[in-house]
Amino acid sequence: MSAVQMRVREAVQAVQVWLAHTPAPGEAVVRQAIVLRLLHAAGFDIWNPAEVVPEETNSSGNRSDFLIRLGTGKFALELKGMNVALSPRDYQQVVTYAASEGTPWAVLTNGRVWVILDRTHNPGGTFQEHEVLKLELGQEGDTFADDFAALFDPAVWKVDAFAQAVGNVRARQERRLNEARIRRQKTAVIEDIQEQFQIPSFDLAAQAAVEMNRMTEAERDVLLGHSRHATSPTTLTATLTDSTTEVFQAPIRFHYRVKGAHATALYDPSQGTWTLMAGSTALNRVCSDPAQARALKKRREVQKASGQLEEVDATYLRFLSDVPYTSPSVPALDISGGPKNGWDVWRDDEGRPAQFYRPTPSPCG
Helix, strand or coil: CCHHHHHHHHHHHHHHHHHCCCCCCCHHHHHHHHHHHHHHHHCCCCCCCCCEEECCCCCCCCCCCEEEEECCEEEEEEECCCCCCCCHHHHHHHHHHHHHCCCCEEEEECCCEEEEEECCCCCCCCCHHHEEEEEECCCCCCHHHHHHHHHHCHHHHHCCCHHHHHHHHHHHHHHHHHHHHHHHHHHHHHHHHHHHCCCCCHHHHHHHHHHCCCCCHHHHHHHHCCCCCCCCHHHHHCCCCCCCCCCCCCCEEEEEEECCEEEEEEEECCCCEEEECCCCEEECCCCCCHHHHHHHHHHHHHHHHCCCEEECCCCEEEECCCEEECCCHHHHHHHHCCCCCHHHHCEECCCCEHHHHCCCCCCCC
């Protein structure tokens, strides 16, 4: 866990305790007790008016509560009281101010709900349709704090890498929603199988559901926890009298070795996602076209600042935590420092390329 995450988690927990005994606060209290507190925990210098600019009316006559400027990144921040709902006019105000400041990014919050807006998203739509992400203070566990830390880490803004941070958080939110759906839909399936066949444990019943093609291994792992291993099929053969052959694809492990670097990734066919595993090493070089090189350098800067990546020496980098991707080629680029076809370079434990597992496009598109 990064230092930013730890500070934001502590601040969020304090805010939630305070809110549990406080009526919905108005705008002035939201500013002091929630917004500035969280920005400070993330690492912004809230006492520096050149970094956290309060209520400045610009040359266009527009104004928002704050303009946050750091390095090459900046965003407009408009806040309201928690006792009011965010209105279309509020969206218009903050987006218009962001436009006049030459930044695509705007944030609108009432302390509980944090809306991220990108002016380049749905450019012909309404102001509300610029919304690309939403966080809510009441999210379960530390999910709000961790998402907030990923988005508002000053290191992200110093290199203007907010778009990547938004993409990462959206992927995390989608994964959490998928896992919640699986728990909602499949728990009853396992309980029914457990009762029908008098299976002694939920874990055994979950593996039985896999063998009966009532769920996939990936779904089972969500229900049992990623670090746990379900009982092997042979254990269940004596328990069940009517099991079937499994026809699903579980997450597949791949390796990529290049000039001494060795990376491991998991491909989840059910979600189409790739996860670069902690401990993977990468070449400490950049050899690509200018656009890809800039994107790679920026991505590495953000990963280092967030504690995901460290420099081992002049030759190698090491990933300190798992990193999600939506394709195999981007993590291959991150490992090699240059463009690669991920479907060709990633190899499974048997040496087969990822292309072997690539989904076949539908003939109907």
